[in-house]
Amino acid sequence: xxxxxxxxxxxxxxxxxxxxxxxxxxxxxxxxxxxxxxxxxxxxxxxxxxxxxxxxxxxxxxxxxxxxxxxxxxxxxxxxxxxxxxxxxxxxxxxxxxxxxxxxxxxxxxxxxxxxxxxxxxxxxxxxxxxxxxxxxxxxxxxxxxxxxxxxxxxxxxxxxxxxxxxxxxxxxxxxxxxxxxxxxxxxxxxxxxxxxxxxxxxxxxxxxxxxxxxxxxxxxxxxxxxxxxxxxxxxxxxxxxxxxxxxxxxxxxxxxxxxxxxxxxxxxxxxxxxxxxxxxxxxxxxxxxxxxxxxxxxxxxxxxxxxxxxxxxxxxxxxxxxxxxxxxxxx
Numbered sequence: 175x176x177x178x179x180x181x182x183x184x185x186x187x188x189x190x191x192x193x194x195x196x197x198x199x200x201x202x203x204x205x206x207x208x209x210x211x212x213x214x215x216x217x218x219x220x221x222x223x224x225x226x227x228x229x230x231x232x233x234x235x236x237x238x239x240x241x242x243x244x245x246x247x248x249x250x251x252x253x254x255x256x257x258x259x260x261x262x263x264x265x266x267x268x269x270x271x272x273x274x275x276x277x278x279x280x281x282x283x284x285x286x287x288x289x290x291x292x293x294x295x296x297x298x299x300x301x302x303x304x305x306x307x308x309x310x311x312x313x314x315x316x317x318x319x320x321x322x323x324x325x326x327x328x329x330x331x332x333x334x335x336x337x338x339x340x341x342x343x344x345x346x347x348x349x350x351x352x353x354x355x356x357x358x359x360x361x362x363x364x365x366x367x368x369x370x371x372x373x374x375x376x377x378x379x380x381x382x383x384x385x386x387x388x389x390x391x392x393x394x395x396x397x398x399x400x401x402x403x404x405x406x407x408x409x410x411x412x413x414x415x416x417x418x419x420x421x422x423x424x425x426x427x428x429x430x431x432x433x434x435x436x437x438x439x440x441x442x443x444x445x446x447x448x449x450x451x452x453x454x455x456x457x458x459x460x461x462x463x464x465x466x467x468x469x470x471x472x473x474x475x476x477x478x479x480x481x482x483x484x485x486x487x488x489x490x491x492x493x494x495x496x497x498x499x500x501x502x503x504x505x506x
Contacts, residue, residue: 204300210258210293222300246270257283258293277304341415344400352414352422360474363467371433371466374481375421378459378493391451395458398449406440430466437462437496459494470499
């Protein structure tokens, strides 16, 4: 047997205990030794006693019920009984109201046993984590606030970008956005073999009274038409103002019959819409041409032409009308 091994076998247990106690005190840790049967304190150091508002001498021979409120000590008792049942001890966390302040602790517990395995003592080491938890909480709050700020900034950026693409009078997307959206919809529908509809819309000639009231009346009517178009389309659709009196609506994933039904409802809303300027009601109507991809056209250019042809037919019928483009039939 080596000299080192010989020294270990003859090591004074009391000297080792004193060294461990000194280390725990230097590390600012609390520790306690309890009777496993009564769970009363056999020994407690100054740090743990101070946390509980007492002294080591006063706590010796007492139980936690004397130092903690009735709502707090049962959780400690449960954790201690669990540690006594485990061969390797247990780690738990506890939140305690001490001296009017909420404090958090990490507690390691292990049972000392005799040769037959019966517990002779329950040793616990306490670490206060209040400052650490507060720092973590503040960090999480700061990160959450930063995330909210980033989300708000991104929403503002998108809103600003979106507004730059919209017409000031109607609130509808401008022509450049419509063309991009139409290209994407054609590509998507071609790949996935799905349909969508395109509606060309034109504001019919205004009444003599509205014309007599000048640009203000036309602006008021365009604002009303913009609201109706936005209100009758989904987020996935695109309602656009192409020029002064010409508009387009792209209905994603919508077939010809459904598109006609929806636009007929919109036409009726326009015809009955009340638009007031200087105490006068300014009525207006629109003409619409509805085409679909791929039933009435197989390319983007042909689809645009089909919708325009249908719109021309609606205007020939006197306006305030919805006309469907002709369905193409392929000869086999």
